[in-house]
Amino acid sequence: MKTAARKFKDTIYQELSKTAKALGNPHRMEIIDLLAQGPFTVETIARYTGMTIANTSQHLQVLKNAQLVAINRKGNHIYYQLTGENVYATWTSLRELGMAHNAEVKKAIDDYRKGYHNGTAVTAAELLEKVHAGNAIVLDVRPEDEYHRGHIHNAISIPLDQLEKRIRELSKKQEIVAYCRGSLCMLVEEAVALLTQHGYKARKFDDGYMDWALKGYPTAMTI
Amino acid sequence: MKTAARKFKDTIYQELSKTAKALGNPHRMEIIDLLAQGPFTVETIARYTGMTIANTSQHLQVLKNAQLVAINRKGNHIYYQLTGENVYATWTSLRELGMAHNAEVKKAIDDYRKGYHNGTAVTAAELLEKVHAGNAIVLDVRPEDEYHRGHIHNAISIPLDQLEKRIRELSKKQEIVAYCRGSLCMLVEEAVALLTQHGYKARKFDDGYMDWALKGYPTAMTI
DNA sequence: CGGGCATTCAATAGATTTATTGAATAGATA
DNA sequence: TATCTATTCAATAAATCTATTGAATGCCCG
Structure with missing residues (x-):
């Protein structure tokens, strides 16, 4: 039987890991990096990252579910953007960490x-x-x-x-x-x-x- | 055919995402959080997190491969510890981000x-x-x-x-x-x-x- | 050297993630 | 209302991740 404290921790870490999971994919990292420059449409993001539109959209849904990006309709297009500066800050933190510890990257x-x-x-x-x-x-x-x-x-x-x-x-x-x-x-x-x-x-x-x-x-x- | 720039980006994001992937698991997040307090043995980590020894060891290998933790032998035991302050800093950044954006956590x-x-x-x-x-x-x-x-x-x-x-x-x-x-x-x-x-x-x-x-x-x- | 203990490895089945395809939807425009 | 276009959804197969089991390793100490 699990204690209340254990259940609490399970929930917290489970939820927090969702954010990290959302960031834990090369395509999604590139998307975050790109969106740091400002809002872009799905089509633009797909072209930049060399992915198909459908695949890009799917990755954007993952980021959206993790509350890392939000949408913004303008006419016929949907613009995706980061939900806050802290998203970019965390991505920077991860990038710095990776660059410091990963010889391949360097x-x-x-x-x-x-x-x-x-x-x-x-x-x-x-x-x-x-x-x-x-x-x-x-x-x-x-x-x-x-x-x-x-x-x-x-x-x-x-x-x-x-x-x-x-x-x-x-x-x-x-x-x-x-x-x-x-x-x-x-x-x-x-x-x-x-x-x-x-x-x-x-x-x-x-x-x-x-x-x-x-x-x-x-x-x-x-x- | 991929351009050199595309290959470069693929490599970089691929490698950087490994770090995020290593962090993107609830058990491993809890381990990082625990190791922020100092070095611990596998057995202690397993008890604290409620996992089996073998499973704990496996997760620790993942963290070790991502260069997030390092080992330190002392007598019959192996102590695991974070490889640097930036590991905890990144975990903090992820936690803050999760807490800010995730209603479940709140x-x-x-x-x-x-x-x-x-x-x-x-x-x-x-x-x-x-x-x-x-x-x-x-x-x-x-x-x-x-x-x-x-x-x-x-x-x-x-x-x-x-x-x-x-x-x-x-x-x-x-x-x-x-x-x-x-x-x-x-x-x-x-x-x-x-x-x-x-x-x-x-x-x-x-x-x-x-x-x-x-x-x-x-x-x-x-x- | 050999017994004992902490830790890791290897194999496997089940769960999750990913890219691809083609169809469906929702807004804008006319 | 009908059409067009950007985007999303749904289904699927391949790849990857996870927990569990039991056996193997490697180190300490007598």
Whole structure:
């Protein structure tokens, strides 16, 4: 026979583990990571993650049941978004833990970054100084709507997929510091490689926008 | 064909989800919660969680493979312990998230508390007043070492497992406000029930020490 | 060296999770 | 009202996770 205390604990841990289970799938982790940038439709999420629509929807239902995401109808589309900042905070916590304890993760990131030969990254403190001094072009290479929702103060937006054809908008004389979402987002690597290749003085800020914003550093948004 | 970027993401999310998966089981969550108190043997963990030894061992292997716990031989026993503070930090983050978003959890805690018929809890503001006025005994029922690391200003320490035999140290005339860790810790409920049963005027402060300290209310520590 | 004890391993059946498929639904638009 | 479109549901087979059992391992101590 179980004591009341045992039953209580069983319930609590059972319920709490549901949250962790919902996060414990690679596709759903990628979805959380993506939704941290803002609300997206099922179709967009599916395209980003390379899943079928039906499969994506199914994973979104799991996240919704665990109260990690919520929906928001707009016209013919349904936008999914995180239910709160604490969802992203927990995902960050898990990511940090994984990155600290899992050698495979470290190796994969290292290998991928090394493949680009993009030199060392600018630190947040260095970038803050550059932003204040105004002696560097800060370049946001994320998709444009993510830029509009929030970006580093004084940054300009050229999404990666437009960078090649719009590259003349940039100056070869000033240093360019490019950034994207951060941590696991590798848009910035491709951007810096492209810029360097075209003779620009480009460096990367690979902490990304989320980290910058979380530090309370200056941001802006356009409406 | 998958792009290099897609392969990279697959690897990363696959690996990161392993950590979340390891945490995504009620038994393993309880083990993590227990190991936060310090190292324990398999047998102790099994007894505490109500599992068989073999099953406990199996879950511990899962946690070990995910690098969340490590072993430490001592004589004939093997002690399991968390591999770092960040493991507990992540578990805390998950717990907070679950408690914030999961109605079942809130309800279970509520119901369990109600089962003790310990009356209503003292709010933090009320307790603050009582502490200032000095017209209540503030009683810390956590294990003694936790009391020493930090406690509510002017609280006295009688760990729950010593309360029955040391109960005469308390006065029946003054109101007693007991507290423990908070959230999932139910020591305080048992303490108040015991005190009431012995004719003391006891109430509970069930936010617990962590909440009190986080509010910036007065605390003290002994060395 | 050998008995005893704590822990792990291996096998298995039952439960849960996952991706895929094609059909169903619910809002918007006309 | 009928049609269109984005999204969800339902069914299924394959994969993975879980608890249980009993046997195997490895370490201590006499």
